[in-house]
Amino acid sequence: MLLAMDIGGTNIRYHLIDSKNQENILSQIEDTQTTAIIALIEDIISRYHIQRIAIAYAGQVDNGVILSSPNIKVEEPYIAKYFADHHNIPLHIENDLKSAALAEYEFWGCSGTMVVASIGTGFGAAIVEGGKLIRGSHNLAGEIGHIPFRYSEIPCGCGNHYCVEASTSGRALEKWIEYHSLPIHNDPLQNLQTINDPRADTILDNFHEGLIYAIATTISLLNPEIVVLGGGVIHKNRYLLELLEGQIDKYTLATSLKKTKIVLSELEDAPFRGTLFLAD
Ligand SMILES: [Zn+2]
The missing domain is CATH 3.30.420.40 (ATPase, nucleotide binding domain)
Structure with a gap:
């Protein structure tokens, strides 16, 4: 199962997607300012069999590392390494506009x-x-x-x-x-x-x-x-x-x-x- 997240300055929206048929199994929304991102993801992976994590993030990101964010408190910049080391789960994180651009490219x-x-x-x-x-x-x-x-x-x-x-x-x-x-x-x-x-x-x-x-x-x-x-x-x-x-x-x-x-x-x-x- 894929955990796909859109972490914005106001809301965190996430979806669980069946890797086989791309079906959306669960959609949730949380408040960014009051939610600890690492704890949220760890809670989700303790309840579901998550094989991959993909995140669109409202901040600057480089190669799995969060460089900065104007509106989100960065608790763990090395987020991809964290989930690889602690949970053996691949995590892809990208700046939200860059992520959106990939979707626009396909759409148009x-x-x-x-x-x-x-x-x-x-x-x-x-x-x-x-x-x-x-x-x-x-x-x-x-x-x-x-x-x-x-x-x-x-x-x-x-x-x-x-x-x-x-x-x-x-x-x-x-x-x-x-x-x-x-x-x-x-x-x-x-x-x-x-x-x-x-x-x-x-x-x-x-x-x-x-x-x-x-x-x-x-x-x-x-x-x-x-x-x-x-x-x-x-x-x-x-x-x-x-x-x-x-x-x-x-x-x-x-x-x-x-x-x-x-x-x-x-x-x-x-x-x-x-x-x-x-x-x-
Ligand atoms: Zn400037």
Whole structure:
């Protein structure tokens, strides 16, 4: 039996899947902040015959080791080694966006290069070519949020002031609204467009330009067949696709753009679906 988990900043969702017929035997959800991950997995393997574990994880991961996570307390970075040594069970763990990208690649029937870009709290991307993730030397390829853009008075989460994520991300919108004490409490992109304030216009302009700039950069660098846009901010603001399609030609080579399709993600549980490819 396969234990497939999606560990996000808010929830841990897990499924037990019969290895023979791929049938989903059990699905559960736990609160990430109050759940000890190692203890949870050990409890599951004490009750079920688990042969493999596959995890999509909201953090940076390299070769079975958790490097960091912005929202999850890391209790055991060497998680794959831990389960190999203590329980003799193979464990595959991958960054959740990279895991999701594997599922998107299959869903869209891509055969060339695909970029999956996600704007939620942060701004990340994953690249798949020929069904394989492009990882870089430490599995950190695709950190699109940290490519340089305009100077931002408020630093990025990484500490730098020129990262595009400091302008184009859910967290950036929250911070800029707070910085200027603007009276906006939800749906920032929509509400910034309705208030008559030049500071709101600047926040919007930086967000939109950052998005176009970052996606155009990946298209020029990678010449992808498909760019998939996902994440909470994109899904709540579907006009961003139109904006991108209308303006991206000002920042990228016309010949690279001609054959690139830009689409919105349609998969609900892409990080979890991707774990099925990790365990193969
Ligand atoms: Zn940064």
